[in-house]
Each structure stands twice: as C-alpha cells, then as structure tokens.
Amino acid sequence: MYVREARRMVGDYVMTENEILSRKAVPNPIGMGSYTLDSHNAQRYVTDSGFVQNEGDIGVSAPKPYSISYQAIVPKEAQCSNLFVPVCLSSSHIAFGSIRMEPVFMILGQSAATAASIAIDDKVAIQKVSYEKLQKQLLDQHQQLTLNQ
Numbered sequence: 001m002y003v004r005e006a007r008r009m010v011g012d013y014v015m016t017e018n019e020i021l022s023r024k025a026v027p028n029p030i031g032m033g034s035y036t037l038d039s040h041n042a043q044r045y046v047t048d049s050g051f052v053q054n055e056g057d058i059g060v061s062a063p064k065p066y067s068i069s070y071q072a073i074v075p076k077e078a079q080c081s082n083l084f085v086p087v088c089l090s091s092s093h094i095a096f097g098s099i100r101m102e103p104v105f106m107i108l109g110q111s112a113a114t115a116a117s118i119a120i121d122d123k124v125a126i127q128k129v130s131y132e133k134l135q136k137q138l139l140d141q142h143q144q145l146t147l148n149q
Contacts, residue, residue: 005100011090013071020062020098028131029067029145030138031107035098036061062098067146070115070134073108074126081125084112107143114138
C-alpha cells in the first residue's frame with residue numbers, strides 16, 4: 001500500500017518551503033534533499049465549458065539541494081524523550097512534497113540511528129544530543145549535511 005502523505009509530527013523546528021527554496025538557513029543540518037515541491041490535485045471538477053480541470057496541483061523546482069534540520073526529526077522534549085521521526089517529520093505540507101522521497105528517508109534514518117547511538121552512550125534524551133558530536137560522526141560516515149561541505 002502506498003501512502004503518499006499522512007499526519008506529521010510538529011517539533012521545535014518545522015521545515016517549510018522557505019528552507020526547500022533556500023530562502024532560510026537550516027539550523028543543525030543532518031542530511032539533504034533535492035526533489036521538486038510537488039503535490040497532486042486536491043480535486044477534479046468540470047468547468048462551465050465542459051472541460052475537466054484539476055485544482056490544487058503544484059510542482060515547483062527546488063533551486064538546489066537543501067539541508068534538513070535535526071530538530072525536524074525530534075519531538076518536543078515535553079512530549080517524548082526517546083523517539084525519532086525521520087519519515088513523518090516536522091514539516092509543512094508543501095515542504096513534505098519534496099522531503100517525502102525514499103532516499104531522503106534513508107538519509108534521515110541513518111542520521112537518527114547515529115543520534116540514537118550518541119544518546120544511549122551519553123545517557124541523554126535525544127533532544128540533548130550534542131550537535132557537534134552528531135555532526136562529526138555524520139561527517140565521518142560521509143553524510144552530506146550542506147551543499148558547500
């Protein structure tokens with residue numbers, strides 16, 4: 001069964017089209033995406049002229065690969081201290097249209113596993129993982145965190 005989109009977490013950082021379109025810098029990047037912001041039509045209807053019209057289609061190219069924030073895959077600390085959400089991550093509907101690609105989910109999954117290992121070793125909640133330590137380990141694993149790395 002293919003589920004294109006479902007409910008998503010709302011974390012301390014929400015990825016939006018501003019990050020995807022490189023209008024806003026991403027704090028604490030853990031991986032990258034690069035697919036078009038795309039969403040299928042919300043409905044089809046017949047116009048007064050008798051033509052079928054799609055309503056709600058979007059397809060906007062991301063100008064370049066973009067970073068994804070660690071805080072987008074981590075719940076708010078008051079809600080849960082040991083759960084990573086690399087698939088239903090904290091993002092707007094439009095941003096998820098790009099992030100939703102399987103290679104991005106694999107990248108975020110690797111980053112989540114690395115962060116989980118650090119959290120276990122350091123005996124801290126996932127929100128308290130040292131980003132500097134996570135960044136170093138991800139870079140050692142050849143994870144691409146930013147475009148100009």
